[in-house]
Each structure stands twice: as structure tokens, then as C-alpha cells.
Amino acid sequence: MVRVDFDYLPRENPCAQCGKPIPAPEWIENGPRRTSYLWHCWACDYQFEAVAFFDDSEADTDALAA
Numbered sequence: 001m002v003r004v005d006f007d008y009l010p011r012e013n014p015c016a017q018c019g020k021p022i023p024a025p026e027w028i029e030n031g032p033r034r035t036s037y038l039w040h041c042w043a044c045d046y047q048f049e050a051v052a053f054f055d056d057s058e059a060d061t062d063a064l065a066a
């Protein structure tokens, strides 16, 4: 059973370069138990990616045991 919590959408993430808040991620990629967010700062044109890991009770810890 897959459950993705779309209620968790990061907003107002501060730019990694200039610190200005970015209202919402420009691009989102969903993966297994994680979501990648691409942030694009309108102030300094800096782009960076952040990854959110979801704590799924059904998650298998083997993935972390590499």
C-alpha cells in the first residue's frame, strides 16, 4: 500500500544562496518514499534541489543498509 502525503508541500523555503523565501518549488519529482523539489530563486536566479524523505511505517529499512 502506497500512501503519499501531498499535504506536505514545502513553501517559503529560503534560497540557499541569498536567503530570500521562495513561495513554492518550481518542479516536483516523486520517488519511492521521497520527493525531490527543485527550487528556483527569482531574486538571484539560483537553483537548488531539496529532497524530502517520508517516514512510511511500511518502509523497508534495507534500503538504508547499503
Ligand SMILES: [Zn+2]
Pocket (backbone or CB within 6 Å): 015, 016, 017, 018, 019, 020, 041, 042, 043, 044, 045, 046
Ligand atoms: Zn536567491
